[in-house]
Structure formats: structure tokens, C-alpha cells
Amino acid sequence: MTSRIKFADISAGSRIPEKDIALRRLDVLRYCGACGDFAAPHWSDRISRSVGLPGVIAHGTLTMAGAVRAVTDWAGDPGALVSYRVRGLSLPVAVPDDDAGAALRISGAVEEKLEGNLASVRLTVEWGGQSVMFGARAVVRLA
């Protein structure tokens, strides 16, 4: 099992390990099926571009799920995630029709230690040097 982080061992400002993920067309397609969200911008370049989007885009919730793994993998227990909020999915992540996909870099740091062994972690997600969301915060219960 992955090790668990102890509340006593962290402090505000502690960085969590960075995580790199790639979202490919296949990942978006698979998520369409698993989630039940078949909105056209997630599978059709034609329809997506016709409404002013940059081609097939990843679901905001798929990007969010990838981002929060930086926290749950760090904590070692995905069930320790108490809350997770993103205030703004500000930039749609276009997923190219190639083998590499869209490369996202997730980084984060402990923002605050809270009552009950809870820690809030501020997350940033970068794609091609641009931030794709703002106000991303996960609260986890630590050992």
C-alpha cells in the first residue's frame, strides 16, 4: 500500500509531488462512456468548432479527476478526500487527434491545516504553460 501522510508532518506551504498526466482522444472517449456524458464537443471536432471551441475538448470533470489524484496519491487514500472544489474551469483543454494527447502538469501545496486532521491543498493545472482552472482546492483527512 501507498504510505499515508501524517498531519503532524506537514505545514502550510508544504508542496505535494507534481504529477504529469496526458489526456488522449481514447481517454476522453472512455470517459464519455463511463460517465454517460456524450455532449458533442467531447467527440466531434466538427460540432465543437462550429460552436467556437478548439475541437474535441476533455470533460472538465475528467481534468478535475486527473488533478485531484495529485492529492489522493499523496495522501495515499482516495477515500480521505473530504471535499474538492474548482471555482472556474477557465480554459477548455483541447485534445489533439494524435498519440501524445494533451499534457497536463499538476502541482499543489498545503494551504491551511484545519480542525480534525484536515488539510486544504491548493492545486494548479497547467497545459502548454497556461492555467486551465482557478480556485482549485481539495480538503483531505490525514492520519
Next chain:
Amino acid sequence: MALNRDFVGRIHRPADVYEVSREKIREFAIATGDLHPAYFDPEAAGELGYPDVIAPPSFAFMLYFRFGGWPLYDPGFGKKKEPVCLLRAQEITHARPIRPGDLLTQSSTVNYMRDVGPHEQWQSTHEIATVDGEHVCTVVNTMISRGTAATGAGQ
């Protein structure tokens, strides 16, 4: 082509019950690219103190589509084929992880609808509970309908 603002304050509580299975948890975890063993292996989940495998944290949002994507896909809401609606913000709060065998219901309400520049924005809260009334999770979605504000002037 503005959306129907009479939806503000409405409550949607379908009679459907969603039965969580270990296979759906597995499928969903793989689809999110998250391969933590607690989703697949009861023993690994047990080492973390859970009675069975657990669902990934974002599993709860899947119920939004399972229960009809309300209000977005309600015929009276006014969404047209175009333009598209996108998730703008989300907050999920868990009382505990979802696990196999959970019999889940969802109650949804629209908190507000308003213009944001040329777009419309609304927020909905979705309370997920077991059939026995145990609160499991709360999902708050904020969505944007691109270019549908009636005046275009916004707020």
C-alpha cells in the same frame, strides 16, 4: 434563446435508485485514469479501513447523468442543440466514500440562474443519499450556456 428561469428553486427527486456495483466502480476508475488499488482490491481497501472497495471521489458526479442530467436535459429547461453548455465550476463534499451495494438516490435543485455577459449561468445542488436516508455526498455544479443571454447586456 434564454433558458427557462422558472426552474430556479425547483426540486427534482426521481424515484430511481442507483445500485453501485464493483464493476461500475472498476470501469469508472479506469476511465478517470486513476488506478489506486482501493478501487479494485477489497484487501487493499481493507488496509485503509474500508469494509469493501471504494469508488473514486468523482464517481458521485456520474449520478448526474444517470438521473437524467437535470435540469440541463429537462425538455422544459430550454437547452437547444446549439449552443453548448459547459461545466464552469464544481464542488463535491463527501460524508464517506461510495461503495458497492450502496442504493443511492439523488435530489436536485436549481439555486440560481443569471446572465453573465452574453452567456447564462446557473448553479444546481445535488444531494446524494442512500435509500435509508444516509447522506453520502453533495455535488454543486455551476454551468454556462454559451451565448444565450436574452439581452446580451449581462449583469
